[in-house]
Amino acid sequence: MAQSNSFKIPIGPQHPALKEPESFSVALRGEKILGVDIRLGYNHRGIEKACEERTFLQDVYLIERVCGICSHSHSTCFVQAVEEIANLDVPKRGLYIRTLFAELERVHSHLLWLGVAGHEIGFDTLLMYTWKDREVVMDILAMLSGNRVNYGMNTIGGVRRDISPEQIQEVLKGMDILEEKTKYYIEVASQEATIINRLSGVGVVSKEDAIRLGAVGPTARASGVDRDMRRDDPYAAYPDVQFDVILDDHNDVYGRTVVRLKELMESYKIIRQLLKKIPDGPIAIKAPRKIPAGEAFSRYEAPRGEDVHYVKSNGTEKPERVKVRAPTLANVQVVKHMLKDRYLADMPIVIAAIDPCFSCTDRSIALHRHDSRKRDVVIWETVRLAGIEWYKKNGIDFTALNKRFMARLQK
Amino acid sequence: MLKVAVQTACCAPATLLYPFVKRQRPKGFRGMLKFYPEKCIGCKMCMRDCPSNAINIKKVGEKQFEAEINLGRCIYCAQCVDSCPKKALEATTNFELAQVDKKKLHITFVNPKNEVE
């Protein structure tokens, strides 16, 4: 059997392709990937322990900062669990505004992802165009909530700011512009030759594997898995709106792109329905500082997939346990399966295809299993060790480096 | 794609030269806090609700209070503005608060009556 030579190159934790710290050590033979060893946890800030030392009201703002892009998802999921424990019934108008923000966040998150996907395959023009259009929805969010990213709209028992009729017209105008642009992107994604052949056939996951490995959100729906928390486990104002869940059977990165684009169109439909049917009345009710003892498990359809929170309270004003499982964690398990026998050049786009948000993931867990068919490494062994050694020497202890450098200067 | 690219090339670019050209911020933007010492009754609700212990109310005389805000810790969520029963706190639209010296991050709103005496 010809001695196969494979060597491992570390990608991350600091790497231009990965916006956040996660490390993949990729076993390569030439350009083909044999196995991937994913190491996360660099962004673990111990949020669960911190939650236990703060009051419920302070926790709303802490949980909101689990992730920059999907901040409203986490805070809504958390607040829903607390409201369920204290069985407060949030006024209808508050639920409508909360759902409006959920969909606005989905629009800005999907547009952001589309740009990053374009950047990963070297197509920066798509990044610039999508992020230019994303400014429309960011301005709407800033106008409504006072901040572009961490909106801070949720509080226990409802919403903090109301929405005036002029603002409603403003949002509707914004939606028409965005719908126009999204139609253009759907057209580009289905005709642009270089994009299609760079995306199709990449990161393939069959429907059975998607269910077995627990994929969630657009990644699962692109493989035909019919799951959407907004329809299966409706919360906030979703029971009153009609929308259809986008399914696709491409099973690959191209399918995920199409699913996300069509979900954008659905979001515009939902937002218009919400704004047409928004009832009058109060937007929040006064919540008690001490939450009665109890536990609740809430699920939410974040832009990346199913976000899950478990809250347990013991009657004081501080929660006893808060567990957050972000959607990206479920999808990271699928990435290793997707990367087998692909090219190194596909790696960034496959990782980006699940739209990873590792600040969410590190809030909870990572995966590490190494490829079972261990290849014995022959020719490149010296290279691999030299590479890792060189990185470790320069990577971690700078003091030794400076001393040696000074010594060389004196020489 | 070419048609759109040429159109974008003809019309004005979307980016701005930031320090020289500033963008107008919306009315309700949550930036640096503003404190009205005369309205404050010293109930310290804002201190209890602040997620990052960024605000500190000190009693400096009969019915006079002074607020010391640590901009380094503040996350600009404006929860204190909501929790304050007397509306003594307000969020301005000023967001350019970077400082070279860490001490300058502590803003103290002195009570005007003290200065007069």
Add this chain to the structure above:
Amino acid sequence: MTNEETVQQQLTAAFPFLASAVRAVRARRIFADVEYPHFKEVLEYLIREQKFVNLCTMTGLDEGATLGVIYHLATMEGMTVNLHTHVPKENPLLQSVMAYFPSAEAYERELKDLLGFNVQGLPEGNRYPLTDDWPDNEFPLRKDWKPKWASPEEGK
């Protein structure tokens, strides 16, 4: 879509000792407490008969004398079951469920790191979520563990 009462009745029918421990809290939410020895059969029953094919996550709890763990299971239609069981704190022995759910490995590795569970059947691999040089007997999520360095009160 079977609602939560029917699942509750079928569960209590299959396992009579569970009668008092199963609560249908609201639509699509069931909480169940199970003693650890019976846990395996209840789990297999739920997976095979009731089609709970998706493990959302596993939550570890420090309940004073015992260490609790909750398995959050869900069906494709949105019904969820929170299966709670606990093991004594002295030797927190836990059987891995990776046979049913390959994705459970990540959650179990976290239980091992943060709460000190001793999970059997976990393949070797680097630690998660703590760093490699984290001292071994320190379990951050336990109630008695206090951070030694910057604590939230120290505001400055």
Add this chain to the structure above:
Amino acid sequence: MAALLNMLVFPGFLFLSVFGMYCSFLERKLYARLQSRIGPPWFQPYADFVKLVAKENIMPEDANPVMFSLMPVFALTAVTTAVLYIPIWGTQALFSFTGDIIVVLYLLTLPTVAFFIGGWYSTSLYARIGAVRTLGQLFAYEVPLFMSVLAPAILAESWSLSGISLYYSQHPWYCLFNAIGFVISLVAMLAKLEKAPFDIPEAETEIGGGCFTEYSGRLLAFFKLALMIEMVVGGALLSSVFLPFGLASGPVVGFILFLVKSVIVVGLFAVAHALLARLRIDQILDFCWKLMIPAALVQVVVNLIIKMVIR
């Protein structure tokens, strides 16, 4: 003395680096405007060069110091000497002898080899993969480029660049026959300069910097300058072989035409960069071997037939 002056000042190093940087500015500006961005000010490339030269020059410990620091200079000299054989303002280049088209093409390949050796000797994993990819790409575009550039030479029956441009400036309509060759060589030149869809060796999202990962300071500045000059020289080569209009009408007008042609070629590069996504290495090889080489063969055959017809 005059030769030295030509070599170092006018069509040589000084003029080339100034004009090369200006072309790179034009390309970045047009690329930005296509993406509705403002784009850099005109002095950006010059500022970058000065900043890089001032920066500290870190060399990896296991790297071979001689080869590591020699390669950038090597690439730079190869590209600047190529310009002496290309007719810039008249149909007569500074030096010309039969067969100098081969010399120019060879000199234009040297920088790619220099990138490979530079990347290889910097013993970093990313640089090694980048270096291997540069070679992989070299095999892909080299054959179509050579064939498409030599096809007009067959028609002009002379192997010196000056001869070719002289022949085409006498009867300009013949260059229409080389239209296919022009398109292929443009795409191949894109691949040689590692621009737009073919910028896989230094694809920052995959291997962060490719061959230049370990370079910094002066050496990186020379490498970047070599790439800029190569862009101008490549453009000059293509325009002298495929677009010989107005070369014969006096030095000043010829020179301005040369500048205009170079700007057009740079503009084409920017548009290609804005509109196409980066191809994978295996897709590049398929694209070149399955598409470009047959087209180049067709071009050579067409030229042979036309030569028969003319005589």
